[in-house]
Amino acid sequence: MEQKFRILLAKPGLDGHDRGIKVIAAALRDAGFEVIYTGLRQTPEQIVEAAIQEDVDAVGMSILSGAHMTLFPAVMKLLKEKGAEDILLFGGGIISEQDAKKLQEAGCGRIFGPGAPTQTVIEYLKDTLPGRRKRESIL
């Protein structure tokens, strides 16, 4: 991979199961991504602040608690408020197809089911990320 893509992985909400997200983290690293793992129980504010400080290309959230219909929109809204809506938000967890569809219609990236092979996630990111961030003139 020529360009280095940076991905923030977060586990918001109260459930403490981080096995799945750790598997994804390792898989993404092995696929050449720089993965920033922020740990458990992050609030949307913390996640968005971290995403901005780390200047990531994408934020991936794993949500098993059932709170996805509040957490995804909350993060999306904050990203927008901070002018960072070009950061891709994607996710996974126990989320019904119907909910996933709703979230995607609202501007969210792909939502992967619990059994999604890591390779699918990797390919999705490799396809989606190039050219996604807006380019601003620095000097």
Added chain:
Amino acid sequence: MTVLDRFYKKDRSALSRIISFIENREDGYLELLSRIYNISSNSYKIGITGPPGSGKSTLVDKIAIRYLEKGFSVGIIAVDPTSPFTGGALLGDRIRMQDLASRGEVFIRSMATRGSGGGLSEATREVAIALESYGFDIILIETVGVGQVELDVAGLCDSTVVALVPESGDSVQTLKAGLMEIANIFVVNKADREGSGRLVSELRLMLESRGQKQKEGWILPVIKTEAINGVGIDTLTDKIIDHRKHVENLYTQSGYREKRVKSELITILDRKIRARVLKELLEDNSVDSYVKQIVNGESDPYSITEKLMRKITI
């Protein structure tokens, strides 16, 4: 408005973009650095290094809390290794620094070492310049301690803390790893674990017997901490403040600042020149043809090096 304009206005997302710009070595990054280099030089830089898992991130978190409580702003750079096999990296230092944001002005950036020969990320020095010109009072830099890395971090920071744990081996290994030379403060972390008392006394003994207890008039302290429970952190931050006074004193001596600037200039030039010359010498896959010659027994790395070196003229 350019990103740099927003940076001058203290926009955090602009700082973040500028760090990426520097880290990715995008066209114009040297010009950017030359513009911001002289803006401020009041940040105090503290390096934390040591073997994997010795508690560096936890220490950074606790030290940062102390400074934030005193009203200082804190910028943090946390470096983790890039996998030499895949080019990817898992940057996990933030996990230990989750609650800092609620305590004051703090900015945390994780960096991968990216192909700089397993060392400290080449861009760390320049990212520190960005944090410095943004105006952070304190800059904390965490690096995994392996060989060259610590030398780099020591050259960059005003105070270098080396964090060891009872598990990281006896003090002879510490000596071998060259940690003695770069430490300004030794921390024996995980004092709740067995063997920490022994490591402390071994270290102290070794420092005394090697006569290395005093460097430029500074007596190397060995401090026991239990970072995870916040134990020993006050002693540590007091020592850092003492060392800062010591360093500021050194700066008033003639020649000290010059010595630091000289080593900075040479480090930067060294990297640039190396990259540039290598690129020119090994243009267009010529390296592959040299490899072939060596493999076929027609030549050897030394003759080729000699031949190439003769091409270098200024």
